[in-house]
Amino acid sequence: MDPIIILQAGVASGTVLLLATLGAIFSERAGILNLGVEGMMLMGAMSAFSVTIATGNGWLGLLVAMLLAGLLALLHGVVTIHFQADQVVSGLALTFLGTGLSLVFGEGLSKAGAITLLPKFTVPLLSAIPVLGPILFTNQSVMVYVGYLLVPLTWFYINRTRPGLHLRAVGENPTAADAMGINVYQLRYAYVVLGGMLCGLAGGTISLAISPGWFSEATTSGQGWIAVGLVIFAQWNPWRAAFGSYAFGALRRVILDIQGPKVLLGLPNPFFYNPYLGFFMQMLPYAFTIIVLVLGSRASLRQRLGAPAALGLPYVRGERGH
Amino acid sequence: MTETPNAVEMQNVTKRFPGVLANDQVNFDLRAGEVHALLGENGAGKSTLMSMLAGLYKPDAGTIRVNGQAVSFNSPRDAIARGIGMIHQHFTLIPSQTVTENILLGLNEPRFFLRLSDYDKRMSELGERFGLGITPQAKVWQLSVGEQQRVEILKMLYRGVQVLIMDEPTAVLAPQEIEGLIKTLRAMVAEGKSIVFISHKLNEIMNVADRVTVLRQGKITAPPLRTADTSIPELARLMVGRSVIFDLHKKDQMPGETVLTINKVCANNDKGLPALKNLSLTVRAGEIVGVAGVAGNGQRELAEVITGLRSCTSGQILVNNEEVTNQSALAAIRKGVSHVPEDRNQTGSAPNLSITDNVIMKSYRQTPLANGWSLNYGMARKTAQVLKEEYSILAPTVETQARLLSGGNLQRTILARELSAKPKLLIAMQPTRGLDVGAIEGVQRLLLAQREAGAAILLTSEELEELFALSDRIVVMYEGEIVGEVTDHDTEKIGLMMTGGKQEQKAIMNS
Numbered sequence: 064m065d066p067i068i069i070l071q072a073g074v075a076s077g078t079v080l081l082l083a084t085l086g087a088i089f090s091e092r093a094g095i096l097n098l099g100v101e102g103m104m105l106m107g108a109m110s111a112f113s114v115t116i117a118t119g120n121g122w123l124g125l126l127v128a129m130l131l132a133g134l135l136a137l138l139h140g141v142v143t144i145h146f147q148a149d150q151v152v153s154g155l156a157l158t159f160l161g162t163g164l165s166l167v168f169g170e171g172l173s174k175a176g177a178i179t180l181l182p183k184f185t186v187p188l189l190s191a192i193p194v195l196g197p198i199l200f201t202n203q204s205v206m207v208y209v210g211y212l213l214v215p216l217t218w219f220y221i222n223r224t225r226p227g228l229h230l231r232a233v234g235e236n237p238t239a240a241d242a243m244g245i246n247v248y249q250l251r252y253a254y255v256v257l258g259g260m261l262c263g264l265a266g267g268t269i270s271l272a273i274s275p276g277w278f279s280e281a282t283t284s285g286q287g288w289i290a291v292g293l294v295i296f297a298q299w300n301p302w303r304a305a306f307g308s309y310a311f312g313a314l315r316r317v318i319l320d321i322q323g324p325k326v327l328l329g330l331p332n333p334f335f336y337n338p339y340l341g342f343f344m345q346m347l348p349y350a351f352t353i354i355v356l357v358l359g360s361r362a363s364l365r366q367r368l369g370a371p372a373a374l375g376l377p378y379v380r381g382e383r384g385h
Numbered sequence: 386m387t388e389t390p391n392a393v394e395m396q397n398v399t400k401r402f403p404g405v406l407a408n409d410q411v412n413f414d415l416r417a418g419e420v421h422a423l424l425g426e427n428g429a430g431k432s433t434l435m436s437m438l439a440g441l442y443k444p445d446a447g448t449i450r451v452n453g454q455a456v457s458f459n460s461p462r463d464a465i466a467r468g469i470g471m472i473h474q475h476f477t478l479i480p481s482q483t484v485t486e487n488i489l490l491g492l493n494e495p496r497f498f499l500r501l502s503d504y505d506k507r508m509s510e511l512g513e514r515f516g517l518g519i520t521p522q523a524k525v526w527q528l529s530v531g532e533q534q535r536v537e538i539l540k541m542l543y544r545g546v547q548v549l550i551m552d553e554p555t556a557v558l559a560p561q562e563i564e565g566l567i568k569t570l571r572a573m574v575a576e577g578k579s580i581v582f583i584s585h586k587l588n589e590i591m592n593v594a595d596r597v598t599v600l601r602q603g604k605i606t607a608p609p610l611r612t613a614d615t616s617i618p619e620l621a622r623l624m625v626g627r628s629v630i631f632d633l634h635k636k637d638q639m640p641g642e643t644v645l646t647i648n649k650v651c652a653n654n655d656k657g658l659p660a661l662k663n664l665s666l667t668v669r670a671g672e673i674v675g676v677a678g679v680a681g682n683g684q685r686e687l688a689e690v691i692t693g694l695r696s697c698t699s700g701q702i703l704v705n706n707e708e709v710t711n712q713s714a715l716a717a718i719r720k721g722v723s724h725v726p727e728d729r730n731q732t733g734s735a736p737n738l739s740i741t742d743n744v745i746m747k748s749y750r751q752t753p754l755a756n757g758w759s760l761n762y763g764m765a766r767k768t769a770q771v772l773k774e775e776y777s778i779l780a781p782t783v784e785t786q787a788r789l790l791s792g793g794n795l796q797r798t799i800l801a802r803e804l805s806a807k808p809k810l811l812i813a814m815q816p817t818r819g820l821d822v823g824a825i826e827g828v829q830r831l832l833l834a835q836r837e838a839g840a841a842i843l844l845t846s847e848e849l850e851e852l853f854a855l856s857d858r859i860v861v862m863y864e865g866e867i868v869g870e871v872t873d874h875d876t877e878k879i880g881l882m883m884t885g886g887k888q889e890q891k892a893i894m895n896s
Contacts, residue, residue, distance in 0.1 A: 223499050225489070232479050232490055239477035243491030244462045363657060372481065 069316050070198045077312020078210040083290035084304040086261025093254035094234040094373040098154025101287025102161020103132040107266025108282045109165035121181045128267035129260040136259020140252045147377035172277040181272045204272040217301040234371035237378040292352035295359035318344040392417045392579045398447030407433040409603045420580045422594035426821040430603040431583045435550045439471035440464030468547035472537045480526035488540045515572045531562035550581040560880030587617045599623040641670035644841035650700030660686040662865040668841040675856030676845040683865035684845045688812045692724040693717040721809030733799045736788035741769035743787050744802045776801040793824035811842045
């Protein structure tokens with residue numbers, strides 16, 4: 064029970080949540096709620112693993128994962144943007160579709176042999192920082208570092224660039240954005256697909272780096288839903304998303320590791336002797352997700368948290384004239 | 386030919402919408418450096434005409450010239466590229482973004498990085514040049530409606546428009562803000578820009594415009610007139626097609642017993658923020674109390690707490706000395722409260738139901754309409770027929786769906802329901818908003834008839850003229866409080882109160 068090692072593993076595990084949460088943030092900032100995160104992640108995890116086994120190339124695996132998850136998101140886009148269907152219903156259906164497809168195509172994959180994983184490395188200099196160095200920069204997967212980079216980049220893109228300004232406009236007031244000559248439909252499609260690709264990347268990160276392998280639904284074990292909840296908790300802000308993701312990632316590791324030793328802090332370890340306590344702890348992130356999602360469905364609270372004003376609403380170009 | 390070349394010339398412009406000829410062979414010209422008013426009732430085709438100039442629609446026939454060159458716009462962008470911009474009644478702003486961000490929206494510059502501080506500086510400079518006191522860093526949701534309008538103007542100025550079209554710009558402003566707007570328009574004209582000012586308010590047009598073109602039912606009723614050579618009665622006649630009597634006959638009468646007593650009421654708005662703050666008010670029988678104030682200062686919430694649609698967090702409301710605080714809408718109806726809500730289509734009527742269903746919606750519980758637990762539909766239809774005649778509701782039959790009625794007819798339907806209940810207390814919210822002059826007169830007469838019949842009436846209106854004409858007393862609301870009461874018709878005093886100018890004085894009075 065070395066806390067440094069637990070936190071190191073926690074950051075790795077949180078990277079999966081982070082990538083999916085950032086993806087959902089892009090989509091929701093453009094005004095499209097996508098509850099299909101879990102399905103897209105599973106699709107990503109399955110296809111990345113499958114392609115890597117077949118080709119021995121993990122990068123190719125990630126690429127295919129992003130493409131397939133992006134394709135699923137595009138489907139959600141067509142249903143909700145073009146046909147203006149309910150985003151919640153379409154998103155739930157997408158989770159079923161993604162889960163179903165990956166279980167069918169992933170049949171037999173769990174018996175596949177060892178694969179070449181994505182590389183791990185230690186960053187010189189940065190790893191020498193006391194405490195933080197060993198946790199953040201020592202022997203981590205390349206995807207963990209990608210996560211570090213994506214957080215500030217996403218924030219900067221959304222808040223400090225012209226395309227980011229347009230992204231926010233489309234999610235806040237599509238009518239006004241349209242009037243200012245911004246192509247609302249095109250942008251919404253673009254960000255739904257981008258969000259889906261990041262969810263696919265999150266899935267591939269699980270099966271190729273963080274907990275390698277294909278274990279059917281247990282590969283993601285509901286992390287997609289946690290990501291959906293984290294978006295609300297993060298108030299659509301990448302920095303807060305990073306905080307939430309790593310905290311939950313660490314929590315997952317702590318719950319796993321705390322059940323190991325017989326003695327904890329000099330006392331008999333209750334988690335060792337009573338497995339139900341462990342089960343209870345494992346439930347907590349999901350309970351959190353349910354609570355956040357229920358609270359987040361209240362319009363007034365969402366408004367106060369700073370949700371994009373047009374989130375969940377299809378944009379219908381107003382009929383001009385009277 | 387005039388000495389100055391025309392900035393815009395529209396010739397024989399025709400525009401048809403399904404079932405409506407919105408513009409019929411309209412000619413319009415705009416000189417460089419003038420304010421040109423476009424006058425007409427609602428539905429006369431003013432906005433349609435200007436929407437074609439601004440690139441929102443394409444004319445079915447006719448030509449548009451800008452600085453002598455024929456143009457054909459496919460989008461507002463095209464029009465802006467030729468220096469023509471329009472500010473609509475509904476602003477196109479993103480509340481969560483800053484002023485600068487809103488102005489930069491949709492432009493090709495900046496290419497990628499926003500560099501907001503650079504642009505903030507430019508916006509400040511531009512705003513100062515035209516007397517628009519605006520903080521570029523402020524988020525739009527923090528701004529008042531008047532300030533938001535200035536952001537829209539700045540947006541157009543930043544895009545370099547030479548011709549600015551403003552659709553009913555004063556509808557949302559307090560009197561002092563209107564003065565500020567006029568100053569800005571003057572500064573723009575002084576730089577050689579031209580303004581098209583769409584309005585149906587005659588005083589305003591005489592005050593602001595150099596020339597005026599009058600539209601009625603899609604046609605020009607007179608060649609452009611210089612405001613200096615015309616008069617309000619002449620313009621009114623051109624606009625309506627007949628002489629309009631501006632004086633309503635209001636009988637002198639002494640108010641009777643107190644009907645409505647509001648005692649230190651507090652209530653929250655939909656966002657859970659305080660909308661009414663310790664508000665006290667009384668209305669007596671046979672008295673019209675006008676409520677002046679810029680929209681959104683608690684008027685809607687006030688009407689809703691009285692009519693049982695919203696609960697108070699504290700305080701007390703009495704109707705004829707009976708408590709109605711935090712009871713239901715039904716309780717209010719039973720105590721003789723009638724409500725003409727601000728929102729005719731959602732609160733005031735059920736759009737998909739017939740006129741019959743809409744007019745019996747309040748009285749259906751009582752005989753003769755109710756027959757035990759069933760409705761006497763023959764009786765209902767008969768009642769509706771009578772009301773349709775009495776209130777001159779123009780519709781094919783009483784089975785016509787409410788959503789098919791025009792604004793004036795829908796409002797008469799609502800009034801028929803509310804007034805036929807013989808109310809002791811009538812809450813009338815913006816009862817004439819959006820109606821044309823003839824319909825306004827009819828509604829105002831109905832209100833005065835209720836006053837003579839001894840009803841207590843609480844009236845809100847955005848038109849100070851209307852409040853002056855109808856009210857016995859006028860109270861001014863600002864940020865959920867009554868900040869003052871006037872009995873004389875002092876526009877300036879009311880305007881100051883509407884913008885919070887009397888706050889300090891009131892604080893002294895209270896202490």
